[in-house]
Amino acid sequence: MQNEFSRRGFLGAAAAAGLGLGLSASRVAAQDRPRVEVCNPLLRTPLSLIIDDSCPVINKAYYWIQQRHDWRLKHEPNSPPSGWEVHYDRLGSMPNAIPAAFAAQWGDWCGAQGIRGKFSMVPFPAGVGRIDQGFPGFPPQELKDWLRVTKEIIWKNFDLTPEMLTHTHVVDLKTWKLTEQWEQGEWVDPPVDQLTEYIVAAMQLLKNVGIACEGVTSPGAFGKRKEMAHARAVLDAALQVNNNPRPFYFLNMEMEEMPTVPIRHADKAKGEAVASIIGCAGDWFGATGYDESNPDLFITADLQGGRLPAVLAKERPTILVGHWPCFYVNGQIGFKVLKEVKKRLDAYDPDKSKTIWMKNSEIGHYWMARELSDLSVTDGAGGPGRTIRIATKFPTDNFTLAIHGCTARRLQVGGTDLRQVQSQRDLGSGTFLATDKDTFVAFDLKAGDTTLSVSA
Numbered sequence: 437m438q439n440e441f442s443r444r445g446f447l448g449a450a451a452a453a454g455l456g457l458g459l460s461a462s463r464v465a466a467q468d469r470p471r472v473e474v475c476n477p478l479l480r481t482p483l484s485l486i487i488d489d490s491c492p493v494i495n496k497a498y499y500w501i502q503q504r505h506d507w508r509l510k511h512e513p514n515s516p517p518s519g520w521e522v523h524y525d526r527l528g529s530m531p532n533a534i535p536a537a538f539a540a541q542w543g544d545w546c547g548a549q550g551i552r553g554k555f556s557m558v559p560f561p562a563g564v565g566r567i568d569q570g571f572p573g574f575p576p577q578e579l580k581d582w583l584r585v586t587k588e589i590i591w592k593n594f595d596l597t598p599e600m601l602t603h604t605h606v607v608d609l610k611t612w613k614l615t616e617q618w619e620q621g622e623w624v625d626p627p628v629d630q631l632t633e634y635i636v637a638a639m640q641l642l643k644n645v646g647i648a649c650e651g652v653t654s655p656g657a658f659g660k661r662k663e664m665a666h667a668r669a670v671l672d673a674a675l676q677v678n679n680n681p682r683p684f685y686f687l688n689m690e691m692e693e694m695p696t697v698p699i700r701h702a703d704k705a706k707g708e709a710v711a712s713i714i715g716c717a718g719d720w721f722g723a724t725g726y727d728e729s730n731p732d733l734f735i736t737a738d739l740q741g742g743r744l745p746a747v748l749a750k751e752r753p754t755i756l757v758g759h760w761p762c763f764y765v766n767g768q769i770g771f772k773v774l775k776e777v778k779k780r781l782d783a784y785d786p787d788k789s790k791t792i793w794m795k796n797s798e799i800g801h802y803w804m805a806r807e808l809s810d811l812s813v814t815d816g817a818g819g820p821g822r823t824i825r826i827a828t829k830f831p832t833d834n835f836t837l838a839i840h841g842c843t844a845r846r847l848q849v850g851g852t853d854l855r856q857v858q859s860q861r862d863l864g865s866g867t868f869l870a871t872d873k874d875t876f877v878a879f880d881l882k883a884g885d886t887t888l889s890v891s892a
């Protein structure tokens with residue numbers, strides 16, 4: 437199988453077997469003590485927006501279609517067009533570049549809306565030019581503007597990742613020439629001995645322009661047939677290039693079942709792990725700008741139907757996936773869908789008590805803390821107080837615990853009193869909420885040992 441262009445639809449056996457739900461990660465102490473459980477951050481369901489195929493300067497869809505067409509005529513002239521090549525006859529009306537000024541407008545809008553997620557930055561897009569060397573045939577100022585917009589506007593709310601080197605042909609790293617293999621074709625089943633070096637090269641090009649990426653995105657199903665080796669290579673490359681012990685990768689979509697956040701290659705002693713971020717919906721923004729584009733598939737106008745309400749109802753990370761070209765081309769068709777979907781998500785959660793927008797890396801770090809922290813509960817000497825100890829090398833913001841069977845009157849973290857709030861809507865980092873049955877507490881979890889003192 438050469439042409440498995442899409443990441444969608446075949447969550448492999450390795451992924452299925454390794455699923456760690458992380459949602460019922462209760463750390464049960466002795467029977468007569470309150471049960472302590474890690475909840476979703478601030479008792480809200482994470483939302484995140486993944487943007488794939490974004491490149492500095494060029495419109496990746498234009499070059500992908502052109503190069504795939506040329507490749508097919510050369511290698512498989514009797515096979516029909518596949519993937520985005522079905523839009524070959526639209527090339528004449530498709531822009532080959534997307535302006536930095538549009539990226540600024542898009543990034544500003546997302547920032548004002550509170551949207552967070554991941555934004556790809558393909559470092560050698562379609563082999564047209566290296567992000568650290570320039571794009572022959574394009575005004576040098578466009579690349580400069582793209583880098584400024586990416587770093588100053590988009591990076592505030594979105595992780596930046598390579599989507600491997602070109603997102604079209606595999607690069608021969610000895611010559612930096614394009615080969616006849618495809619990153620999302622043959623490298624769905626990648627040569628493991630070259631994988632780390634390849635991901636290192638992708639990360640290094642971004643590093644060369646001042647971007648320490650938080651993880652990687654697979655072009656299509658890149659790495660899917662050797663997912664555990666891919667995950668290992670991502671972690672090793674992240675350590676090597678950016679000294680990042682807790683990166684993430686985006687490879688899988690889960691369109692039917694409920695998504696999870698599998699944590700791979702965890703080493704609790706070293707504080708190292710890699711998170712698999714799984715998209716649950718999309719791309720219904722329109723992909724190239726000429727593909728399916730429909731807000732109702734995300735969430736219907738009555739807020740009941742579509743994929744997002746189903747995932748939100750199960751309180752699972754709700755991660756939308758869109759391809760960058762559609763947000764600009766064909767009358768910004770994908771941007772219009774995003775605006776409508778965001779409006780409906782705001783209506784779904786009008787007081788912002790149910791959902792929380794997070795970057796992919798923030799979701800990864802939260803799930804690592806949830807699964808890889810050691811919690812213990814001890815009773816206070818002679819009183820109603822209790823002590824909860826947490827030992828972790830996996831820090832996260834908004835770490836949220838439920839202490840079941842306990843109504844706290846006072847709660848301290850590391851000797852500092854937390855503020856009591858009266859409703860879940862007001863629960864923020866550094867506060868606690870006590871009901872007649874349970875107590876919920878949220879704080880920023882630091883690496884090391886943390887002590888919570890609970891007075892009932």
Ligand SMILES: [Zn+2]
Pocket residue numbers: 488489599603654655656
């Ligand atoms: Zn892609």
